[in-house]
Amino acid sequence: MSIQEYFRPQSIEEATRLLADQAQGSLILAGGTLAMPLINDGISMPEMVLGLKDSGLNYIKDQDKYLVIGATATLSQMASQTKISMLSEAALAVGGWAIRNMATVGGNFFAPPPGGDFTAALLALDAEITFVSSQGERTIAVKDFFTGFLTNSMAPGEIIKEVRVPFPEGKTAFTKYGRRHANTPSIVAIAANLGYQSEKVSKARIALNAVGPYPLRAVMTEDYLLGKSLTEQVIQEAGEIAAGECSPFTDAIASEWYRRKMVPVILGRTLEQIGD
């Protein structure tokens, strides 16, 4: 059956009300860069669609320690904002200019692997994500968003309202490695956010994308880095641990073998950016 109904709520309240009522089960469309290709190919044939672009979720607000970003803010807006540099670098890692003008911050959470480069940056920045539904709002840490391959902890009727990103105290670096310089899927993308006290790592957040069922935190690598300074030896050891704690896969772009080989290399280059 082809599409029967398209909802275009003009506010968050109207969106959540619709989703609790006649728009229940609708496909949520923000930028369209993930859903439309499947619709164009006839793989996905939604009967009800709810478009979010007019629901007032495109904002970037500076709230003292947080940068609050609405779910339909585009990756181009992320690329051009200068408040948190890693968000700009991570946005530029996704697609080309035209795609970034359409793709949204909220949408990137649903990009199947090896997609999700921008979400990895949010993960490394300890961002929080706020859902909203007719029952009200709910906020969790981005690291608790994913529950498995293409599954997450959102409840029915909920949509992503915004992400709240604490301004990083420490140093950050983002590296995306693909077969091309730009506009290409990731072999591995790494976001690092390290806090320092007298040359020693006091806080470590390392997020890896494209080497698991979803963007994941390299918690063992983070623990290892605590209390250490980024010597060549430490970076090398961190790379081995990270390669061990991720679960790379094979696709048309790269094999599992090669992705696992690249984790220490790209983590090394990312940490070196932070070191110097």
Next chain:
Amino acid sequence: MSERTLNVVGKSVPRRDGMGHVTGKTVFVNDIRFPDMLYLKMVRSSVPHAKILNVDFSAAEKVPGYVRALTHEDVPKNIYTILTLIGVGPDEEYVLAEDKVRYIGEPIAAVLAETEEAAMEAAAQVRLELEELPAVFDVEEALKPGAPILKEWGTNYFVYEGHHCRRVRFGDVEQGFNEADFIVEDRYQTSPIEHAPSETTGCIAKPEADGRITIFSNTQALFFTLDNAAIILQVPFQKLHLVGGTVGGGFGGKVDVIVEPISALAAMKTNRPVKYVFSRQEEMQASSSRGAWRMYFKDGVTKDGRIVARKITTYADAGAYNRHTPYAVTKHAANIAGPYRIPNVWIDAHCVYTNKQPGSAMRGFGVTPASFALEMQMDKIAKVVGMDPWEIRFLNAYRDGDMKPHQKVVEDATLIEVMQAAAQLVGHDLPENLMQMKSGNGKEA
């Protein structure tokens, strides 16, 4: 025609079609639409090798906008003839699969609908009952006894006038090996490659008032397509009228006569215009690609760097069907020995079938893989003999008047001249004796 000064040949005059391109006014096949036009979507195999037990259209027929489907029973002569027309047979590919499918993506049934979305949905609703058969993907495995057989004639290779491969025999290669001081061997493998033109393959077949069918197509060869389509449709040649000539990139990918016959048949059956344009996914996975080639070299070389014997065994991966590969193997055989003067040459070039998307023509047609293998082999010879890679090529380069292994006299040779010019371009100093060499009596214009 005296060699007077030329007025326009030799000048970089602007492209005749350039204005149309930069204003977007050039009309490509996909830009054309007619009232009452139907859209054709193909139901394709999802497995590499299987028996077709049943094709069930009952669900597809319920899709709003569905008009009808076509199967092999509807095709007057359900066999491709692209090579019989140019003297190469037998033809063994079906327009629509009959009892078996032999590659992922092989067309089984065509679905016609009022809109593209309806055609896609209907095609997705067609239920296929397939019984998978063992499949073979490697060219050398396919030739081993016990390998799954793809062809009715009981083998997995094309027969060249009684032989299991295209052969070149020139001089005595074993004698050459005896004279040689070194034997240099290696194995070279290329990969299947998609033409990936910006515009995907497509056509529109439109029934005309006088009963003829006009086919607007981005084929690279209009009459070749007309003749083949007429034979498949079993209609007199004057029934078909091909219009095209503006192709959004061909690269050899639009010479397989794949979309035109079935579209014309659909137009005849419905008396409505029918549009069949590949999706990018079809162009990538179901349309023909450049086949993969595996080439084994064994060369005999003297201490002073002369190649005295070259023995080559090639396996071309034709995929599931011939398309143009049998002829590509012949062209390959005429070029794989390379632009070099070698007195003893032995070539066996096989055209092998495997359960993959058919290989066919692509820019360089059998010579691209040959050049890759040849010029890596020349570097290996240089290393083994301990000679400079440039020098080994100058020494062995063919000259005008030489006899090629396929017994054609060399004419218009300039391998030496292009090497001299390339060395100059990159500032690579060549010894004087190499700079003095000439390929023959050719003179610069």
Next chain:
Amino acid sequence: MAKLKGVGMAAVNYPTGMNLGGDPSQALIHSTTTGNFVISLSSTDLGQGLKTVIAQIGAEVLGVPFDNVLIDTADTDTGPHCMGTFASRATHRVGNAVIQAAEEARKIMLEVAADELEISPDDLETDGQGNIRVKGSPEKSINIVDLALAAHFKYGRTISGRGMYMKPKSDVDPETGKMDPDSTEAHACTVAEVEVDTETGEVTVFSLKSAYEIGRQVNPALVEGQIRGGSVMGMAHVLYETTHPYYPEVDHLPTGFSDYVLPGPWELPEVESVVLEYPSVNGPYGVKGLGEMTANSPIPAIANAITDAIGVRITEIPITPEKILRALEEKENVSN
């Protein structure tokens, strides 16, 4: 972590045209009443520039301005037969056919001008600007428009011509492989400079510099277009693209431009070329075919440059970063 530089070269030839079943192309030319010449074909332009190059050859033989010559292709009702555009055959075959047709039309054109100017056709020449004039006294001339009007309305003559070029069919001897499959040979030599990152296995192509010998350049800008496009296609073949990343297995097949890996604007090497012209024996103005060969020499040149850089031969393309890492590891194991 090391970045190893390497240089490699390759020299190739490429045949013009084919002849499996004979390789014919035809052309028809006729003048309108006002001196425009229409060249009717069924040949196709894939972007290589056939519609431009054939108009140049037609105008050259007719001796009329380039803009007077119109190309009417490709319609099987109005255009005569052509095998099609492939095998680097179009300029050679269609060009020769157009020369034959244009010579026939030119002969009639000069005969009508001779009648108008009351002089022998042998004493006439065309100035390429649209005038037919008397050799040695250029002021005595007739413009192509007046001439065409006269031919149609005064002398009742059709200024037209037919052209056909065919490479005769020649069979292949099944035993020895004796065959005559092509008409002439173009040649090219490419030198590639690359750098290999031994940590990731990535190959960067700094430059592809080539010398081509193609008999005659009818349109140098279009020739350069083929060399540039072919150089990047060759780089794509040898380093990036494959429909079967795990050939010969049929899993993980790419479905579109995002996972079918092709180099983009950022991956461009410096491409530079020189073109030599040693006119072929049988090509129109000595033309040889070029379109199909331009990816051929860059592929082995880059492969040889990689060998030069890492000291290991990889003879299976595409030479992906993974293949380079595996080769380096193998070399490591072998050496210790």
Next chain:
Amino acid sequence: MSVRIVNFTLNGRNIDVMVKPLTTLQKLLREHLNYTATKTGCKQGSCGSCTVLVNGEPMVSCLLPVEDIVGKNVLTLEGLSDNGDLHPIQESFFELFAVQCGYCTPGMIMVSKALLDHNPDPNRDEILDALTGNYCRCTGYEPIIRAVEESARRLNLAGEGV
């Protein structure tokens, strides 16, 4: 099914259309309004041949439902040379042979237009960033990059009223 009237500006002209929901701007332009300069290369957003400008920003029209362009200004290649003579970008592409088969040309020209509107004097890296979403198989990209550089030169020249 509630179908709305979609109102937007196309190449400076006000347009009202009623189409099935989720119809892409690409299909609307090519199949409903007969503007066929915007091409179809993949319908996946990954070749750029369908690039149009929406309020001056390049977007891939194959992934853009019409609901997202209500009240917006859409510019297609047909609108670039409005009074008949070529835009400097079109001239540069034509004169520098940045064109072969022509199928990627519309998308390349539109993204170049967006780039030069945002950045009248882009360096090479900025041009590469703008073009990386557009696929070409024939030219090897370099002539297109040079045509963008030439377009910038001509626009700046014209801008100075020289």
